[in-house]
Amino acid sequence: MNGVSGPVQLRVAMAQVDTRVGDLEGNAALVVEWAEKAAGDGAHLVVFPEMTLTGYPAEDLVLRESFAQASERALTDLAATLAERGLGGVAVVVGYLAHTHGAGPAPVDQVPADGDRPGDANPRRGAPRNAAALLHGGEVVARYAKRHLPNYGVFDEARYFVPGTELPVVRLHGADVALTICEDLWVEGGPCGVAGQAGVDLVVSPNASPYERAKDDLRLPLVQRRAAEARAPIVYCNLVGGQDELVFDGDSLAVSADGELLARAPQFVEHLLCVDLVLDRGRVPERREGRIGPMTVTRTVLSEEPVAAFEPRPASVAEPLSDPEEVWRALVLGLRDFIDKNGMPSVVFGLSGGIDSALVAALSVDALGADRVHGVALPSRYSSEHSLADAEDSARRLGLHFSTVPIAPMVDAFESSVELSGTAAENLQARVRGTLLMGLSNQHGHLLLATSNKSEVAVGYSTLYGDAAGGFAPIKDVPKTLVWELARWRNRYARERGETEPIPQNSIDKPPSAELAPGQKDSDSLPSYEELDAVIADYVDRDLGMAQLLERGHDPAVVARVLRLVDVAEFKRRQSAPGTKISLKAFGRDRRLPVTNRWRESLPSVREGAQA
């Protein structure tokens, strides 16, 4: 490799976009649109998120050969389209699904052994890879396959992909740019370490890193450590948007080789983040290729000539959000993308006057606008007077569509036909409400939202096919204590802006009740929500056992009670009944497809909605 020296400049754009799973055509159009913006802004290199063309996670779509082939075609078509649109001079890094049949044979050591498995059960036929390509001048200049495949938590990449073994380095305007993908960053001595040994001027990292509370606090120090290992700046572009239960928060960033934060994008919005880099090639006197550690470094020269010197612009660094604002924006984006990507015109839910539905109402209006939101009060003989008044107050504050349907006539009809008492009678009321709401959903095309919070879901304090019914549950992962905190935060946020507080103070203040029996309160059946949520955090989120829970000072009686409720509720949470599998693929754990999924064999770019 020719030695290089002296500083070179590059303007690098991170296109933090919201892709759609399965929508190859739409995602390619998004790349062209944002590459055009970046070029207009003078960028020499534009980096898109992980698996840009297919969306992420595409789950079992990855294993469908027709989809993988379509992804390969979409990539080469995209390279051509970019050149046709006059963008061939900009280097564009996009994620895609690589596949042997489309891209020449995969290296032999990447193809999983078939062993004696029957053909139909052969996993990962065609050696699918989670890949990124650098496009330039109408061509695919370099292809990288992700080396470290996360297979824990929400990730199943060992199911889908074979790991890459090559690290391509592309010389662009005299600077050596190495490609990596997401998880590769989280592994010390991984591709960033190999890049550091090989000698590069820049590492680009497309990501699909899902949101978790305070995860942004982890990202910057991580990228800083990898930059030190790579001895080069890192440009980290993350996906933004909701995909079923995941929400990707963006938070793209760039750091220098010394770990200085150069630029950072805001969370939860699409954003073009530009950073002007001055790359001192003298820092890297030696440049190697070939085998380094477990990887093979390849080098491609695209252009030796540095870009003409330009005056660097200051890059933007977004202010971090407060914890409640961060959570609120995650919930709003998750809800909006679920509804819009599934093509649903509007939502409906039961508006009881309680805090959970009042919060869901405010989230829905923030996500979709008041005109797409329908709240229905469904009072029963046990509803207190304040319930209907609070529901009306909530609807008035938000300006959403509101109606009232008393449930007594339906409940009476059931009770005249079958003898129901105790919990069965309480559940009946919730199911009559669920049936009414699903009727309105079917009649008018609204998606039904379930208003259950995480504390209820955890202990099974809800009715299957009743209040648990719905196509999406916006606050399913929000514990009750956080429900109150978010409500107070959202009202304060409104006050500070001189806007109407969206949530009735009475809904926040009153003691929670399911109102399914006379004078019923949540506290009759459950420990205090402070105690409950603390145990749930340790038992569910941290997976601690009994001994560890007691060590952490929880009340033994509360622990015993909550664990029993959580374990038994596991049964109830699986609303989608299992059924004995007898075939190659049942509709169960062997066939895992995203709910939000725009791939159609017949019509790869359909825009129509799916109705529940």
Next chain:
Amino acid sequence: MNGVSGPVQLRVAMAQVDTRVGDLEGNAALVVEWAEKAAGDGAHLVVFPEMTLTGYPAEDLVLRESFAQASERALTDLAATLAERGLGGVAVVVGYLAHTHGAGPAPVDQVPADGDRPGDANPRRGAPRNAAALLHGGEVVARYAKRHLPNYGVFDEARYFVPGTELPVVRLHGADVALTICEDLWVEGGPCGVAGQAGVDLVVSPNASPYERAKDDLRLPLVQRRAAEARAPIVYCNLVGGQDELVFDGDSLAVSADGELLARAPQFVEHLLCVDLVLDRGRVPERREGRIGPMTVTRTVLSEEPVAAFEPRPASVAEPLSDPEEVWRALVLGLRDFIDKNGMPSVVFGLSGGIDSALVAALSVDALGADRVHGVALPSRYSSEHSLADAEDSARRLGLHFSTVPIAPMVDAFESSVELSGTAAENLQARVRGTLLMGLSNQHGHLLLATSNKSEVAVGYSTLYGDAAGGFAPIKDVPKTLVWELARWRNRYARERGETEPIPQNSIDKPPSAELAPGQKDSDSLPSYEELDAVIADYVDRDLGMAQLLERGHDPAVVARVLRLVDVAEFKRRQSAPGTKISLKAFGRDRRLPVTNRWRESLPSVREGAQA
């Protein structure tokens, strides 16, 4: 290693038992009970199925440290108990969950790299291994960790386990016995190949191989090929029983080094299969240990002395079942184990007079006995006269509990409160039925069964929270054409035995109808079931794309229609609403626990049931 020569004899028992996920104490008791039976039968070695002590698959329980530690304790306790019960002289191979903290540190190369991941996200802390141990004389003599971890179809073992690198060989009564587990058998050049190079007299293979139609046709040739590779007989013990949507069919077997089938257990029942082996040690003149290929072979001598010569008994080879009988028995066992392992006393379902519910009724009575089965006719204004008569006929033939609740009063009450038409009005009737049945379920403790078949589920021809409601769906993976075939087979089976045919001929013969609108027939909305099921088999089971489907000769109009229905129904099948994840563990893809799960932090051996 000392050379050995001359033939030795061993009586080996395969204990094909039905374990329970999470029930360490119950499973250990099962091992003692069956080891006692095997010893009574003169066995020298007893092999149990994969992960005997924890049950299989234990899913995310594996990652819970308290559970993994309990599994290690259960193993050493079991060794002691067996000795106390006078069974210390029998070698017992049991599966368990191995864990570093319980068993000394795992070899360094088995511990996954932590990288810079935050502690809470650290996958596979404690290096859990899918393991088998040989117990003898009150001690754990050898431990083997599964090398090949399946991570496709229904399997997620890369999520849970680190692979083993050691192959222990135990000399028992002069014969060298190598331990392997399940998937190890499916890989050419895997541990069986290593055993062949090392030199052993016998390979034992505990399995948890789920049932699929005609899978038994694959097993024997597979085991025969591995025996050739191992140059030794293989004793293959498979799990039997239902676990959520999986059913394990048993079908344990033994083959000689030359591939001769020596013994085979029946499918779908617990069974002790004994085989008398004469092991010609002269076949294996050289015996190696240490590094062989990617594994390290270790040898332990337990006993050099051959057992006293005995007259070998002929072993039994079970007759294969016909395809419909095999499927029937899979469905019966899957249903029975779901109900019994979840502690449910009885089942209830809507008995409409149609073929689906008639089949579910017959399955339920075969699985649970008539006294635990409750059928409810729920006629509407659109039900034909024959419907109620056929439902009554079905109930009479089976002797199940039967009642009738006309739904008109409830439907009228809803229709007086909200305006519903078309599909919304059709769905209302199904949801009124669902609400009534759930009321009976809650009131009397029955589990509600959904009667939907695979064809309906695939195309979404059912009502969410209506006929799709239920805690278990016995024929969810049975296409409609197979529903009819099974019904005819079951009646023929009864006739051949001089018993009453359990399914009314009229239910089999009449054209299928949902009876939710006047004169409605399935054929108004769907292609013929022959066409539909053929497309489903290719699109769902075989994952073929549009081009391949047309190549296979399907009618293009039918394909276009069915694919659209299947893709859109994906949305509906996910009845458990996703909700935006904001925490370390939401109740979603990051927390995967079995429905049927007897592990309790507080009470590891509880016997009480979970109520929906």
